[in-house]
Structures are given as structure tokens and as C-alpha cells.
Amino acid sequence: MIGSGRFSARLIVPGDGPPIEQGVLAVTDGIITDVFAGPDTEAIPLGNVILLPGxxxxxxxxxxxxxxxxxxxxxxxxxxxxxxxxxxxxxxxxxxxxxxxxxxxxxxxxxxxxxxxxxxxxxxxxxxxxxxxxxxxxxxxxxxxxxxxxxxxxxxxxxxxxxxxxxxxxxxxxxxxxxxxxxxxxxxxxxxxxxxxxxxxxxxxxxxxxxxxxxxxxxxxxxxxxxxxxxxxxxxxxxxxxxxxxxxxxxxxxxxxxxxxxxxxxxxxxxxxxxxxxxxxxxxxxxxxxxxxxxxxxxxxxxxxxxxxxxxxxxxxxxxxxxxxxxxxxxxxxxxxxxxxxxxxxxxLGLEGQLGTLSPGKEATSLGIALPADSPVTLEAILKSGHPAGVLRQGNWYPA
Ligand SMILES: [Zn+2]
Missing domain, CATH: 3.20.20.140 (Metal-dependent hydrolases)
Incomplete structure (x- = not known):
């Protein structure tokens, strides 16, 4: 199922620019249309999750x-x-x-x-x-x-x-x-x-x-x-x-x-x-x-x-x-x-136009990562101490 919606996360790491605190990912028919800093009270809250590119x-x-x-x-x-x-x-x-x-x-x-x-x-x-x-x-x-x-x-x-x-x-x-x-x-x-x-x-x-x-x-x-x-x-x-x-x-x-x-x-x-x-x-x-x-x-x-x-x-x-x-x-x-x-x-793989970063025009597939409560929110800490919390797949969120 291909989904649409706006999803808010503690942090979005787009992969082609600086991480976005309280980031919002806007998705239409499985494709990212916008990535921006919230708050966005109408977005679907993913909670204490960091979104990485798929x-x-x-x-x-x-x-x-x-x-x-x-x-x-x-x-x-x-x-x-x-x-x-x-x-x-x-x-x-x-x-x-x-x-x-x-x-x-x-x-x-x-x-x-x-x-x-x-x-x-x-x-x-x-x-x-x-x-x-x-x-x-x-x-x-x-x-x-x-x-x-x-x-x-x-x-x-x-x-x-x-x-x-x-x-x-x-x-x-x-x-x-x-x-x-x-x-x-x-x-x-x-x-x-x-x-x-x-x-x-x-x-x-x-x-x-x-x-x-x-x-x-x-x-x-x-x-x-x-x-x-x-x-x-x-x-x-x-x-x-x-x-x-x-x-x-x-x-x-x-x-x-x-x-x-x-x-x-x-x-x-x-x-x-x-x-x-x-x-x-x-x-x-x-x-x-x-x-x-x-x-x-x-x-x-x-x-x-x-x-x-x-x-x-x-x-x-x-x-x-x-x-x-x-x-x-x-x-x-x-x-x-x-x-x-x-x-x-x-x-x-020749797929950089569709995948690889969380950018407008690319597929809205992302790995959601959670951090221990006492962890700093840096990319170093995310990679070393994070654990999967769910997957955003073409505009639908699936908790782990
Ligand atoms: Zn092999």
C-alpha cells in the first residue's frame, strides 16, 4: 500500500543536509514532497524517533x-x-x-x-x-x-x-x-x-x-x-x-x-x-x-x-x-x-534519483531509530547506541 501524510519525528537526518530537529516529512503517494522543521500539530507524531534514509x-x-x-x-x-x-x-x-x-x-x-x-x-x-x-x-x-x-x-x-x-x-x-x-x-x-x-x-x-x-x-x-x-x-x-x-x-x-x-x-x-x-x-x-x-x-x-x-x-x-x-x-x-x-x-546501483536521501521527489522510505534516554542526539550516538523503532515505507509507518 502506498501512503500519504505528514510525519513528525524528533530528528530527521536527510542525508544531503544538516539534521532537522522536530522534523516533518510530507509524503504524497509514497513520494516525499517536503522536509521541514516543525512543530506541525497536524502531522502524525512518530514520537521519540530519528528518521534516517532507507x-x-x-x-x-x-x-x-x-x-x-x-x-x-x-x-x-x-x-x-x-x-x-x-x-x-x-x-x-x-x-x-x-x-x-x-x-x-x-x-x-x-x-x-x-x-x-x-x-x-x-x-x-x-x-x-x-x-x-x-x-x-x-x-x-x-x-x-x-x-x-x-x-x-x-x-x-x-x-x-x-x-x-x-x-x-x-x-x-x-x-x-x-x-x-x-x-x-x-x-x-x-x-x-x-x-x-x-x-x-x-x-x-x-x-x-x-x-x-x-x-x-x-x-x-x-x-x-x-x-x-x-x-x-x-x-x-x-x-x-x-x-x-x-x-x-x-x-x-x-x-x-x-x-x-x-x-x-x-x-x-x-x-x-x-x-x-x-x-x-x-x-x-x-x-x-x-x-x-x-x-x-x-x-x-x-x-x-x-x-x-x-x-x-x-x-x-x-x-x-x-x-x-x-x-x-x-x-x-x-x-x-x-x-x-x-x-x-x-x-x-543507479538509484540516486529515487533513493538514498530523504529529499523531495524521492521515495518516502526511512528507517526510524530510537535512542536510550540518556544518550546525546548526535549522529555518532545514533549509529553506536540507537536501535530500530520502526520503518516508514513509501508513506506508511510500521512500528518495530
Ligand atoms: Zn557475494
Whole structure:
């Protein structure tokens, strides 16, 4: 249901200007028409609530949304992938799992999501009040004989009809699972169709070892899956080889980037339309070395936040992701971290015209946060000590 009305809150953090005390959000048919300082005695009072822009979760795999706990990762990425493949085989109904994940995203105040899709993504089960879904069709194929099928799958997917709730993109999965030639084909296809492209890169030591030497645990995993081809990846390959082609795209997203090296960081600083998607709790789950997100921000590279899927994260709440990061990074301005969860992620997905800030003309989807009674009302305190109090979704308020 799309709603209208005026809503008053203790504080509105619009995301594109200073916070507004006793703020009022005016909404018509689910779209913000005005944001102003009250009091407004005729507005619907939301009480002691701080309104933040709706969360934009830049990376999910909703097919794993019925996982109750993340799959163990202490043996590294290659071993974890084996468990993921096994979990997928046991899955009863992928569509139900994705729908379950969408419901969780709605409850978590998610305005939009960058979702990686394998086969049969249930677009027909989306409703008007779901998050805007930028669905990246995942393509896998390291062996040369998979190239034709991979391209056909991508082409068929992009021939589908996008809607405002279901937008299309491509995801060549990762350097260890996509032949370099197929990777280039898919980048060209994304450029031709001008759609976003997301690829996992510099995620794990296993990946970097495979690129450099052609060996290690990732090769063993790929051989076990029947996916390995000896000549596919030239020895001495590095993440930079997969970054360079992205320069021609309008909306490239690099997922994780946990182990980006000096040369990649410099390249990214010169190509500031490439967004890194950092998934803090998944990063922590794997025990990776510190992520270079703060340095990336300092050099002008956009960094967005994602939860990743429930195979590596306990839930799909981007607010929990943001709070996890804020509590561990007291030195970073809170507004930088809020932007990673809102406007930067919306921009990466090409949705900055509709989402990402609480501004006139944009969708009236907002996460309401409450603070402990003795807390100062600063953005730093909100991120560290706040807890969800409800969600304003397209002009309707749903208390938590
Ligand atoms: Zn992923």
C-alpha cells in the first residue's frame, strides 16, 4: 500500500543536509514532497524517533535467506564454497528462500538491494512495497566450453522487462570462476546495455594464490567441482587485471575488495565511478585482514555497504552492518558511514534519483531509530547506541 501524510519525528537526518530537529516529512503517494522543521500539530507524531534514509543494501545472495546461521569459514574461502554448493543442492525451494529474504529486508528498513541471482529469480513475487531490487544475473564459467552458455544466459536475462522494483544487471561471479574471455564478454555486454555490473574481487587469499600461481586450495576446489581448466588463468594474474576493464562501465561494483593491493588502490583512486562494496560482518566472519575501506574513502573511491547473504552473515539488516562498523571505528565521521549505507550505495546501483536521501521527489522510505534516554542526539550516538523503532515505507509507518 502506498501512503500519504505528514510525519513528525524528533530528528530527521536527510542525508544531503544538516539534521532537522522536530522534523516533518510530507509524503504524497509514497513520494516525499517536503522536509521541514516543525512543530506541525497536524502531522502524525512518530514520537521519540530519528528518521534516517532507507537503507540501501548493495550486496545480497537472497537464495540463502533460510540459513539460520552462517556456514563455518575457518577453513577458508575454497572450503566454504564447497559447503555453499552442498547447501544449494539441499535447498527445497529457492523462490521461497528469496521471498523470505525480501521480507527480512522490508522489516529491516531496506529501500533498495543489489541482489545476485542464479537461476529462477522470482521477480513475479515482488510487490510494490518491496525494496527496489537491482538483480545481477550471476554468470559462472571458468572452462572455455562454458563461454557460449554463459553469454546466452546473460543475453536472455537482459532481454527481460525491467520494472521500477526489478532492475537488471550482470554479475560475472569472480576471477576464479569466470574465464577471462567470458569476463570481458560480459563487461562489454553490460556496457552495451548500460546496466550495472557486480563482480567479486580480491576477496580471499585462496583467490589471490590461484590468480598468481594457478594452484592452492581454490584450484583443488574447482577441480573437485569439475570446473577447472589449466590454461584459463595466466600465471601472474592479479585483481588489477579485472579492474581495468571496468573503466568503460557506468555502474561497476566490486564486491568485497578485502585484499586490494597498492596498485589497485591507486587505480581506483583514478577511476572514481567504481564502487567497492564492503560487507563488514562477512569480512569478519572469514577473519580477513583489515579492510582498506577508510583508505579508499580518503582517496575518493566510493565505498558502499552490503550484508552479503546469510551463508556468511547472521542476518540481512544493513542497519546492523552499519552499527557493527560504527562501533569499531570511532575515529571515522558517522556521516561517512551513513552515506555508505544510503546515498553511496544508491548511486552505485543507479538509484540516486529515487533513493538514498530523504529529499523531495524521492521515495518516502526511512528507517526510524530510537535512542536510550540518556544518550546525546548526535549522529555518532545514533549509529553506536540507537536501535530500530520502526520503518516508514513509501508513506506508511510500521512500528518495530
Ligand atoms: Zn557475494
Amino acid at each position: 537503507m540501501v543494501n548493495a550486496h545480497t545472495h537472497l537464495e540463502f535467506s533460510t540459513c539460520t546461521t552462517p556456514l563455518p569459514a575457518e577453513n577458508g574461502m575454497a572450503a566454504w564454497i564447497g559447503d555453499v554448493v552442498a547447501a544449494r543442492l539441499l535447498q527445497a525451494d529457492r523462490g521461497d528462500s528469496i521471498r523470505h529474504g525480501l521480507d527480512e529486508l522490508v522489516t529491516a528498513g531496506t529501500a533498495a538491494v543489489g541482489e545476485i541471482a542464479t537461476a529462477d529469480w522470482p521477480a513475479s513475487r515482488l510487490t510494490d512495497t518491496d525494496p527496489a531490487c537491482v538483480v545481477f544475473r550471476e554468470i559462472i564459467g571458468l572452462r572455455s566450453d562454458r563461454r557460449t552458455d554463459g553469454l546466452a544466459t546473460a543475453r536472455d536475462f537482459l532481454a527481460g522487462d525491467p520494472t521500477p522494483r526489478h532492475l537488471l544487471g550482470l554479475s560475472p561471479h569472480a576471477p576464479y570462476s569466470v574465464h577471462p574471455d567470458l569476463f570481458m564478454d560480459l563487461v562489454r555486454m553490460a556496457a552495451t546495455h548500460d546496466v550495472p555490473l557486480a563482480t567479486h574481487l580480491a576477496e580471499s587469499p585462496d583467490e589471490l594464490e590461484l590468480l598468481d600461481t594457478g594452484g592452492g586450495p581454490m584450484r583443488e576446489r574447482l577441480e573437485a567441482l569439475g570446473a577447472w581448466e589449466n590454461s584459463a588463468i595466466p600465471h601472474g594474474s592479479r585483481p588489477l587485471d579485472y579492474l581495468r576493464p571496468l573503466s568503460e562501465l557506468s555502474h561497476p561494483l566490486v564486491i568485497h575488495g578485502n585484499l586490494l593491493g597498492e596498485e589497485e588502490l591507486i587505480w581506483l583512486g583514478r577511476h572514481r565511478h567504481v564502487t567497492i562494496v564492503y560487507c563488514p560482518r562477512t569480512h569478519s566472519h572469514f577473519g580477513h585482514p583489515p579492510h582498506p575501506w577508510a583508505r579508499l574513502l580518503d582517496s575518493g573511491t566510493p565505498v558502499a555497504l552490503g550484508t552479503d547473504g546469510r551463508a556468511s552473515n547472521p542476518d540481512l539488516s544493513l542497519w546492523n552492518e552499519l552499527q557493527f562498523l560504527a562501533r569499531r571505528t570511532p575515529s571515522r565521521p558517522a556521516k561517512d558511514m551513513l552515506a555508505m549505507a544510503t546515498l553511496t550505495a544508491a548511486t552505485a
